[in-house]
Amino acid sequence: MAKGKFSRIRNFKGPFRGLEERLSKAEAIPSGLYHFTLDEQGVPRRFHLRVEPDGKGLLTIDASRIIHLNETATEYVKLILVGADERTVVKRVRSRYAVDRNKVLRDLKEIREKVLILAHDWKICPITFLDLDKIEPFTTPVSVPYRMDLALTYRCNNNCAHCYVERPRNYPELDTQSWKKVLSKIWEIGIFHVVFTGGEATLRDDLVELIDYAENVGFVTGLLTNGRRLVQDSLMKGFPKRGLTMSR
Numbered sequence: 001m002a003k004g005k006f007s008r009i010r011n012f013k014g015p016f017r018g019l020e021e022r023l024s025k026a027e028a029i030p031s032g033l034y035h036f037t038l039d040e041q042g043v044p045r046r047f048h049l050r051v052e053p054d055g056k057g058l059l060t061i062d063a064s065r066i067i068h069l070n071e072t073a074t075e076y077v078k079l080i081l082v083g084a085d086e087r088t089v090v091k092r093v094r095s096r097y098a099v100d101r102n103k104v105l106r107d108l109k110e111i112r113e114k115v116l117i118l119a120h121d122w123k124i125c126p127i128t129f130l131d132l133d134k135i136e137p138f139t140t141p142v143s144v145p146y147r148m149d150l151a152l153t154y155r156c157n158n159n160c161a162h163c164y165v166e167r168p169r170n171y172p173e174l175d176t177q178s179w180k181k182v183l184s185k186i187w188e189i190g191i192f193h194v195v196f197t198g199g200e201a202t203l204r205d206d207l208v209e210l211i212d213y214a215e216n217v218g219f220v221t222g223l224l225t226n227g228r229r230l231v232q233d234s235l236m237k238g239f240p241k242r243g244l245t246m247s248r
């Protein structure tokens with residue numbers, strides 16, 4: 001089984017240290033899960049911004065980099081990701097926070113640069129070069145998990161001695177429409193990353209359809225497989241190019 005990828009969890013305060021104390025009366029932006037794809041440097045990156053009911057946020061890049069945001073940082077990041085221009089940002093921020101125009105522009109520039117560096121330069125150390133705090137995994141409360149693994153079937157074309165599957169191989173399976181409902185529900189509660197597994201998920205004839213559906217909803221998708229069926233061109237050609245990662 002693949003290990004989780006969430007080893008880099010950071011606290012993104014950046015230029016906002018102390019700003020919260022200067023807030024006039026800030027309303028939280030609507031809670032929920034927001035999905036963006038940005039292609040600033042010829043490499044599309046998937047961003048998910050999960051805004052919690054208290055206004056704090058969780059920003060993820062390709063479901064791999066995880067950045068915790070305070071309320072003001074969440075607001076700035078959302079404005080950046082929707083492509084708001086400077087005038088819009090200044091107007092909106094100043095209508096909500098007691099901060100002058102130049103400060104808004106400085107903060108906007110700084111946080112935009114940091115977001116782009118985090119998205120496109122995976123070699124740079126964010127703690128040393130971006131002044132971000134590192135948070136050890138599982139030390140920060142989160143409202144719901146980041147990722148969910150979906151066992152589409154318990155059938156398998158292998159018979160490994162070490163097999164971890166305890167259920168019988170003919171265990172009843174959900175049909176395609178039911179899995180789509182599950183995916184929609186998972187998205188609604190704020191999970192942005194799903195991994196299809198089993199048993200052997202490639203034995204499901206609707207695997208490509210489910211991956212397509214999940215990608216269209218906005219998920220980053222993954223697949224855990226023994227790989228044996230991946231020699232089939234029909235299966236490989238059907239996999240969407242973006243998002244899907246393979247392991248195991």
Ligand code: SF4
Nearest residue numbers: 156158160163199226
């Ligand atoms: S490939 Fe995985 S699911 Fe299949 S028998 Fe081996 S361990 Fe079990």
